[in-house]
Every structure is written in C-alpha cells, then in structure tokens.
Amino acid sequence: MLHALTGGSAARTAWRSGFTGLAAILVAGACSQPSAPVAPAAETTAAAPADTAVLTQRGDPTRVGWNRHETVLTQATVADGRFGQRIAYPLDGAVYAQPLFVPGLHGHNAAIVATEHGSVYALDADAKGAARAPLWQRSLLPAGAKPVSASDDVKCESISPEVGVTGTPVIDPATNTLYVVATMHGQAGIVDRMYALDVSTGKDKLSPVTLSAAVAGSNSSNGKVRFDAAFEQQRVGLLLQDGVVYAAFSSYCSRMPYEGWILGYQAKDLRQAVVYTDNPDQGSSGRRPGGGGIWQSQTGLVGYQGSIFVTTGNGPYNLNQPGGRNAGMSLLRLVRDGGTLRVADAFTPFNVTCLNDHDQDLSSGAPLLLTGQGEVLEISKEGRIEVTKIDSLGGFHTIDAPCGHQDRTDVDQIVQELPIQTVAGGVWGAETTWTGGGRTYVYTAGVADKLTAWQLVDGKIVEPAASQAPEGLSYPGGIPVVSSNGDQPGTAVVWIVGNQAGGPVLRAYDPTDLRRELVHEKLTGYTNFTVPTVADGRVVVGTQQSVLIYGPL
Incomplete structure (x- = not known):
C-alpha cells in the first residue's frame, strides 16, 4: 500500500527513489550466495x-492504506473464482x-513476517502448494531470554499467550535495513530491544x-519519570522519518x-535521539497513576512533512494551561x-473529562490524513467522526457541565463533528x-457496525x-485497505479481515458499492x-x- 501521499512532492520523491534503490540492491544480492538458508525447491521469479x-x-x-500500484488484482480477477489461498507458512508464534x-x-519476492515469539521470517511470497523453508529466519531472543508471558509477566492478555514483536517493523530502502523492536524477559527482567537487520x-x-x-x-519522587518496559507495551508500528x-x-x-512514550533512535547507529512522554506531570510526589x-x-505513528501525528488515550490534560505538558485524550x-x-x-474534545471517566479514549483509533483536502479525520471509542485541519487542529474548547451535553456537535471548533455512535460501537x-x-x-469498520x-x-x-456491506462486525471491527491501478476503472478493491459470525474471514468489495462482495475466504x-x-x-x-498468502490460482 504505497504512495498514498496526495500532497508533499518531496516526500513522494524520496519514497519513490528509495523503492528503486531497494530493488537494485536486492536484485544485485540475488547474484551472490546468501548466507541464510534459501528454500531448496523454490524456483526464482522475476522481481516485482x-x-x-x-x-x-x-x-x-x-498510514492511509491505499495501494495505487496494484496491476494484478482487479474486480474482475478476484471475482472470477480463480482467487484463493496459494500457500500457508507455519510460524513459531x-x-x-x-x-x-x-x-x-x-531471486524471490519476499514477505517479511514478525511473530510474538520474537522471530522474523523472510518467506517466498510466490510459492504455491506445500510450505517451503524460509529464505531466512532470525530469532531476536539472546541466550537466556524468552518472550514475555501475557498471563504471568504482565497480567494482560490483550495479546496472548506471549509478547514478542507487536509493532510493525520498518525497512529503510536506502540502506537495505529492517528496524524492529522485540519485547523479552531476560536476566534483567522485561526489556525492549531495537534491532537493525540486513534485509x-x-x-x-x-x-x-x-x-x-x-x-x-x-510523576516521581526524585523528579524523574523513567521508562519501564514492564509497564509500557510497544504496539504501534515503527516510523522512519x-x-x-x-x-x-x-x-x-x-x-x-x-505513560505514553515516543522514543527515537538514529537509523545510522541506533543511538538514542529523541525522548518524549505525553504525561510527565500527572502525579504528586511518589505517585504515578x-x-x-x-x-x-x-x-x-503517522509522519507527514516533518511532523508526527498521534492520538493519545485516557489520561490527564492540561495543555490549555500555562506550562501544561500533559496531553492525554488528544490528537497531537x-x-x-x-x-x-x-x-x-x-485537538482535545470538549467532553474530555467525560471520555476519561468512561474509558472512551481517542487512541483506540488512529489519525487518517486526508492530505488532498488538508485535513485529519479521527474516530474514537465514542464512534464520533471528527474532521479538522492538518495545519490547525482546533485546540480545546469546552462548556459548563459537558457530560450532560455529549450530544452537542457545535462546541469543538473543527471542520466537522458528527454525533456519538455515528460509527456503531466505536x-x-x-x-x-x-x-x-x-x-x-x-x-x-466499527466494532458493532458494518464496513461502511x-x-x-x-x-x-x-x-x-x-x-454498506451486509455483514456485521464484532470486536475489534476491522482495518480496511484499498488497492487499485491508479484511477483505472474496475481496478479498485476494498480489503478487510473481520471477525464475524462463523469465524474470521478475508473479504473484498467493490469500493463504490459495498453490497457487492468480491472475495470471501475463511481463515x-x-x-x-x-x-x-x-x-x-x-x-x-x-x-x-501462520501466515497465509492469497492470489490468483
């Protein structure tokens, strides 16, 4: 899903040149003997x-999720009965x-896949039939370390049974380097480590x-707030900027x-370059709620023209006060x-105190940059659609007793605000x-809604x-993406993986009429x-x- 930028020509040019550089590096590498095992029976294929x-x-x-360079999968090719699962690779997590x-x-087009067991795989994405050996496989766990136990180590099974690599890695095409963060339990307890791997x-x-x-x-008795990996979970995809x-x-x-933390490390040497927390001043002496x-x-993390856009979850807010640094429940x-x-x-919603009281945090959703319109759209657990300007997010405006007026859509000074539960379930x-x-x-694709x-x-x-698609979604809804061959008619397809009645399904739809289902593959x-x-x-x-690869059969 590439080149979704509709603004910022410099950014587009950098990414395009990076992809070209990566292809040249990897095709050249195909001529040399790889140092990691390659699938013995796999035939080489033309580079995509x-x-x-x-x-x-x-x-x-x-993070727009629109791939404008898909020339193979069209509405016709995915709906003619010749689309299906080509191969399934078993994994360790x-x-x-x-x-x-x-x-x-x-000599292969590769899927790079990370697991919660702390491993990264390079897999032949063109193979069909029986699973083949990885092009390479790497465990990120040093001697004596193991993945974090969700039930025993952190008492949190939102990701279970173990926690290893959750945040999506990022590849630098200019240097052929994959950056990934792995969580593990070693002799020093629970730690996060950042790796720079040769792709x-x-x-x-x-x-x-x-x-x-x-x-x-x-937030600490000694005047310092310290990052503690035993309480901080790395889930958000990495950003290289x-x-x-x-x-x-x-x-x-x-x-x-x-707290909410963002830590930045220099790509060239992994030296720490940036430390930020959105909640440094919440507690009284000796207390860190x-x-x-x-x-x-x-x-x-969303990167655009040198800025980083994020949403934050439940927490204290005082950005509207002189010197205030706490930025909970906000779009930043x-x-x-x-x-x-x-x-x-x-931008902080007028009813921020009510959202905090009822665990309706903004950070359940991510910012969607509508760069062609110069706007940002975000939706939270409330299911309220909020649209604001990229260069003027809207600040904070409230009213007396906001919790008694949560149906209001005219308090926040933004482009557009639709009512609670516009997207059912949030x-x-x-x-x-x-x-x-x-x-x-x-x-x-809301939690109690349908793809809309x-x-x-x-x-x-x-x-x-x-x-709207006819099928209802259950928790956690879904994260749709779109593929198309530029603006050519009949090439655009909306894809989504949803947990629905009867089990999880990969589906595809006509983007102009979601009543028309093109693909239905049970997972x-x-x-x-x-x-x-x-x-x-x-x-x-x-x-x-496992990882499943679908395509024309």
Missing part, C-alpha cells in the same frame, strides 16, 4: 516492480505486526540496543504506572525539538480513503453513508487488528500460528 514494495505499516508514513513485502530478495540475510547490521529513557517531571526510527508505547491493560498511552490499535501534531518532541498543535483501528470516478470515499463507505464532499463527510486463525498486505497480486494475512 519496485513500487509494489510494502516497507512500513499500511504502506507509507501517512502469532502475527500481530503487519507483514511487509520486498521485491527481488535472492538480505536477517543478520545484525548494528548491535541491538535496549530501550530506556527518563525525563524531568513530577528524517533519519530517526521512532517507537511508541501504551500500557499493558492499563496496569499502573505508565499513569495515563496517555499511545496505541492506535497498532496503526503506525509533534515536531522534533532537539532531543525531544514538542506539541506544535493539538473504532478500534484505522480508516482508509479512495478517490475514483471523481468521488472520494472514506471507509470505516462515506462520501467526502468539500472536505466533509456526507450523510447518510454511500453504501484458519485470527489475531485482532489484522491488516492485510496487498502487493503485486498477493494478499498476505497473519494469523495465530
């Missing part, structure tokens, strides 16, 4: 076009991170580093104490300021957008919805917040113990 690469979560740093796609790796071999390009941080704040790899953190089932987790249902635009991040702009995930035939749509297409006209959501397993990876005729889906 460089612009089909998926090197970061949802395709590019804006569950897959929560989105699989990535690398063209031309040792061609899986071997370390740099020595891994253990993540740590401390900032000045009143301006030479820094960023990882964000939330909590393990709101176990105290915790916690709050402000950044999880976004695992959607990656952050910019780098030396060794930290600075809140350059923010959103645990991310939206996507697509423009075709002169119309722009936004696709939502909303038309966007003059920068505002039009009610009622343009179309053998399922993990929450699954994002299908669509690349050059393949649809890659991670499950509890």
Whole structure:
C-alpha cells in the first residue's frame, strides 16, 4: 500500500527513489550466495516492480492504506473464482505486526513476517502448494531470554499467550535495513530491544540496543519519570522519518504506572535521539497513576512533512494551561525539538473529562490524513467522526457541565463533528480513503457496525453513508485497505479481515458499492487488528500460528 501521499512532492520523491534503490540492491544480492538458508525447491521469479514494495505499516508514513500500484488484482480477477489461498507458512508464534513485502530478495519476492515469539521470517511470497523453508529466519531472543508471558509477566492478555514483536517493523530502502523492536524477559527482567537487520540475510547490521529513557517531571519522587518496559507495551508500528526510527508505547491493560512514550533512535547507529512522554506531570510526589498511552490499535505513528501525528488515550490534560505538558485524550501534531518532541498543535474534545471517566479514549483509533483536502479525520471509542485541519487542529474548547451535553456537535471548533455512535460501537483501528470516478470515499469498520463507505464532499463527510456491506462486525471491527491501478476503472478493491459470525474471514468489495462482495475466504486463525498486505497480486494475512498468502490460482 504505497504512495498514498496526495500532497508533499518531496516526500513522494524520496519514497519513490528509495523503492528503486531497494530493488537494485536486492536484485544485485540475488547474484551472490546468501548466507541464510534459501528454500531448496523454490524456483526464482522475476522481481516485482519496485513500487509494489510494502516497507512500513499500511504502506507509507501517512498510514492511509491505499495501494495505487496494484496491476494484478482487479474486480474482475478476484471475482472470477480463480482467487484463493496459494500457500500457508507455519510460524513459531502469532502475527500481530503487519507483514511487509520486498521485491527481488535472492531471486524471490519476499514477505517479511514478525511473530510474538520474537522471530522474523523472510518467506517466498510466490510459492504455491506445500510450505517451503524460509529464505531466512532470525530469532531476536539472546541466550537466556524468552518472550514475555501475557498471563504471568504482565497480567494482560490483550495479546496472548506471549509478547514478542507487536509493532510493525520498518525497512529503510536506502540502506537495505529492517528496524524492529522485540519485547523479552531476560536476566534483567522485561526489556525492549531495537534491532537493525540486513534485509538480505536477517543478520545484525548494528548491535541491538535496549530501550530506556527518563525525563524531568513530577510523576516521581526524585523528579524523574523513567521508562519501564514492564509497564509500557510497544504496539504501534515503527516510523522512519528524517533519519530517526521512532517507537511508541501504551500500557499493558492499563496496569499502573505508565505513560505514553515516543522514543527515537538514529537509523545510522541506533543511538538514542529523541525522548518524549505525553504525561510527565500527572502525579504528586511518589505517585504515578499513569495515563496517555499511545496505541492506535497498532496503526503506525503517522509522519507527514516533518511532523508526527498521534492520538493519545485516557489520561490527564492540561495543555490549555500555562506550562501544561500533559496531553492525554488528544490528537497531537509533534515536531522534533532537539532531543525531544514538542506539541506544535493539538485537538482535545470538549467532553474530555467525560471520555476519561468512561474509558472512551481517542487512541483506540488512529489519525487518517486526508492530505488532498488538508485535513485529519479521527474516530474514537465514542464512534464520533471528527474532521479538522492538518495545519490547525482546533485546540480545546469546552462548556459548563459537558457530560450532560455529549450530544452537542457545535462546541469543538473543527471542520466537522458528527454525533456519538455515528460509527456503531466505536473504532478500534484505522480508516482508509479512495478517490475514483471523481468521488472520494472514506471507509470505516466499527466494532458493532458494518464496513461502511462515506462520501467526502468539500472536505466533509456526507450523510447518510454511500453504501454498506451486509455483514456485521464484532470486536475489534476491522482495518480496511484499498488497492487499485491508479484511477483505472474496475481496478479498485476494498480489503478487510473481520471477525464475524462463523469465524474470521478475508473479504473484498467493490469500493463504490459495498453490497457487492468480491472475495470471501475463511481463515484458519485470527489475531485482532489484522491488516492485510496487498502487493503485486498477493494478499498476505497473519494469523495465530501462520501466515497465509492469497492470489490468483
């Protein structure tokens, strides 16, 4: 899902040149003997076009989830009965991170898959039939370490039975380096480590580093708030921006104490470059109740024109006060300021206290950048659609007794605000957008809703919805993506993995009429917040113990 940027020509140019560079590096590498095992019976295949690469979560740093370079999968080719599962690879753990796609790796187009057992695999994405040996496989666990036990170590089974790699890795095409964060239980207790792996071999390009941080704040008796991996869960996809790899953190089932952290490390040497927490001053001396987790249902940190956009969860808010640094329950635009991040702009809902009281945090959803309109759309557990400007998020405006007026949609000073439960059940995930035939749509998939297409006209959501799929969704809803061959008619397809009556299913729809289902493939397993990876005729889906690859049969 690449080149979803509809604004920022410099960013587009950088990504395009990066993909070309990656393809050249990997095709050249195919001529040399790889140092990691290659599937012995697999035939080499032509490298997929460089612009089909998926090197970061949802395709590019804006996380829009629209792949505009899909020439194989069209409405006709997926609906003619010749689309289905081509191969299933057994793995050593569950897959929560989105699989990535690398063209031309040792003569193969490869799916890069990370597991909660702390492993990373490079798999032949073109193979069919029986599973083959990995192109390479790498355990990130050093001697004596093991994955974190969800039930025993952190008392949180939102990801279970073990926690290893959750946040989607990111690949730097200029250096052929894959960056990944692994959580583990070793002699020093629970730690997070960042790795820089050679995409061609899986071997370390740099020595891994253990993540740590401390900032000045009143959430500790000694004036320092310290990052503690035993309470901070790394779920959000990694962001590579301006030479820094960023990882964000939330909590393990709101176990105290915790804050929302963003830690950045230099891509060239893994030296720490940025430390930021959105909740440094909450507690009184000796007390750290916690709050402000950044999880976004695992959607990656959003990068755009040098800024980072995030939503934060339940926690204290005082950005409207002089010197205030607590940024819970907010949409933030952050910019780098030396060794930290600075809140350059923010939007906080008028009913923030009510949201905090009822665990209705914004960070269940991720920001959707509508760059063509210069807007940001976000939806939280409330199911309220809020649209604001990228360069003017809206600040904070409230009224007396806001909890008695939560039906109001005219208090927040933003572009558009629709009522609570516009998206039934709220959103645990991310939206996507697509423009075709002169119309722009936004696709939502709420927890107690159906996949829904909303038309966007003059920068505002039009009610009622343009179309809706007939199938209902259950928790956690779904995270849709779109593939198309540019603007060519009949090539656009909406893809979603949903946990529905009868079990989990990979589905595809006509984006102009969601009543028209194109693909219905029952899955053998399922993990929450699954994002299908669509690349050059393949649809890659991670499950509890495997990765499944679909395509033309």
